[in-house]
Amino acid sequence: MHTVLFVIFACVCVAAAINLLAQRHPINSALSLIVVMGSLALLYLLLGAEFVAAVQVIIYAGAIMVLFVFTIMLLNAGEEELTRGSRVALTSRTC
Amino acid sequence: MPDWAQFVLISLIKSVVVIAILLTGVAYAVWLERKVVGRMQNRWGPSRVGPFGLLQPLADGAKFIFKEDLIPDNVYKPLYIAAPMISVALALMSIAVVPFGNELHFGSFTTSAQISDVNIALLIVLGVTSVAVYGIALAGWSSNSKYSLLGSLRASAQMVSYEASLGLSLIGVLLLSGSLSLRTIVDMQSGTWLGFLPKWNIFPQFIAFFTYLCAAFAETNRVPFDLPEAETELVAGYHTEYSAMKFAMFFMAEYTNMFTVACLATLLFFGGWHGPLFGPVWLHDWLPLFWFALKVFCFIFLYIWIRGTLPRFRYDQLMAFGWKVLLPIAIANLVLTSLFVALWG
Numbered sequence: 001m002h003t004v005l006f007v008i009f010a011c012v013c014v015a016a017a018i019n020l021l022a023q024r025h026p027i028n029s030a031l032s033l034i035v036v037m038g039s040l041a042l043l044y045l046l047l048g049a050e051f052v053a054a055v056q057v058i059i060y061a062g063a064i065m066v067l068f069v070f071t072i073m074l075l076n077a078g079e080e081e082l083t084r085g086s087r088v089a090l091t092s093r094t095c
Numbered sequence: 096m097p098d099w100a101q102f103v104l105i106s107l108i109k110s111v112v113v114i115a116i117l118l119t120g121v122a123y124a125v126w127l128e129r130k131v132v133g134r135m136q137n138r139w140g141p142s143r144v145g146p147f148g149l150l151q152p153l154a155d156g157a158k159f160i161f162k163e164d165l166i167p168d169n170v171y172k173p174l175y176i177a178a179p180m181i182s183v184a185l186a187l188m189s190i191a192v193v194p195f196g197n198e199l200h201f202g203s204f205t206t207s208a209q210i211s212d213v214n215i216a217l218l219i220v221l222g223v224t225s226v227a228v229y230g231i232a233l234a235g236w237s238s239n240s241k242y243s244l245l246g247s248l249r250a251s252a253q254m255v256s257y258e259a260s261l262g263l264s265l266i267g268v269l270l271l272s273g274s275l276s277l278r279t280i281v282d283m284q285s286g287t288w289l290g291f292l293p294k295w296n297i298f299p300q301f302i303a304f305f306t307y308l309c310a311a312f313a314e315t316n317r318v319p320f321d322l323p324e325a326e327t328e329l330v331a332g333y334h335t336e337y338s339a340m341k342f343a344m345f346f347m348a349e350y351t352n353m354f355t356v357a358c359l360a361t362l363l364f365f366g367g368w369h370g371p372l373f374g375p376v377w378l379h380d381w382l383p384l385f386w387f388a389l390k391v392f393c394f395i396f397l398y399i400w401i402r403g404t405l406p407r408f409r410y411d412q413l414m415a416f417g418w419k420v421l422l423p424i425a426i427a428n429l430v431l432t433s434l435f436v437a438l439w440g
Contacts, residue, residue, distance in 0.1 A: 062225025
């Protein structure tokens with residue numbers, strides 16, 4: 001049971017992290033980061049560290065990421081332009 | 096049946112029952128609000144559908160479902176659609192850790208009146224409240240409209256500011272009971288002082304209760320802190336561009352949050368399900384549920400009462416009140432309680 005849950009949330013975590021790099025709109029990246037934080041919290045929960053899990057959600061997802069999203073909303077940041085450096089985004093666009 | 100399957104089945108049944116009751120409660124809270132505010136303003140409120148307008152929630156629900164679901168052209172679609180879902184899902188989530196009563200007996204089968212009894216329940220509720228900002232923030236941003244954006248910016252700033260006081264006001268109760276489990280906190284409040292005064296946390300922690308109440312009103316965006324949806328200046332705030340079921344979801348989220356906050360206040364300050372037990376033995380399982388519901392109802396009524404009484408704050412007043420009045424009071428209460436616990440506890 002634990003292994004199954006671990007695999008599920010670990011996959012969600014990694015997928016969200018890759019999505020964070022691949023997305024071109026900052027708000028999508030910020031939201032992916034929230035998903036990463038959330039699944040990390042669930043992984044802590046699986047390890048039996050309940051307090052750390054709750055604090056992870058309250059501080060990272062609840063406070064720090066709110067500031068990120070808030071800033072993106074205030075600046076009204078648009079889609080970023082691709083440079084040659086952004087490899088993940090390029091590959092995700094081509095395939 | 097293996098253990099885990101039984102666990103999943105029981106949790107599923109409990110969740111369905113709790114959500115059904117909660118959503119019915121939400122529908123009738125809306126009815127109650129319209130009725131009570133109506134009477135306070137010397138009019139009747141809903142009175143056409145059914146006796147006393149009791150079927151009004153059904154009519155409203157049907158209207159919301161059959162209305163055309165408008166999506167404006169320039170919205171950012173994925174988030175525009177996801178935002179109400181996030182709101183309502185997060186609002187429903189925190190009810191999972193709320194205990195409604197003691198153990199319930201069905202013949203030989205015994206189960207606790209709570210979906211899941213976790214020992215960090217209070218932290219989970221705080222975590223869910225702190226994440227709940229996203230529904231509103233994303234709704235305002237993705238609508239691509241001035242009013243929505245202003246409303247959601249106000250909402251996020253307000254919720255982030257008042258969360259600090261909310262968290263700090265709860266710590267006083269935590270210090271007294273020494274546990275994060277809501278069931279333990281309630282059990283600590285059983286019994287009486289001097290034979291007649293119930294041992295509720297409200298009496299030693301009345302300052303914390305005041306700060307909690309103010310912060311909770313701000314967190315749920317209710318009058319007098321309903322600036323995010325101030326009709327007179329922002330049309331409707333963050334849900335200006337929403338219609339039909341999506342709007343109804345925001346509405347549901349707001350009222351569900353009211354219920355969560357009322358449940359939490361009941362559990363932390365008013366002794367939860369404790370109340371006089373009488374009558375035959377089978378009644379002793381169900382009376383606690385009744386007392387709990389009664390206390391929650393009083394809070395919902397208080398919400399409505401205040402809505403019918405107080406005007407709205409100005410935005411700078413709101414921020415000044417949050418940071419310069421509420422937060423210092425909460426911290427002072429925390430210091431006092433810690434001193435008390437350290438010296439006499």
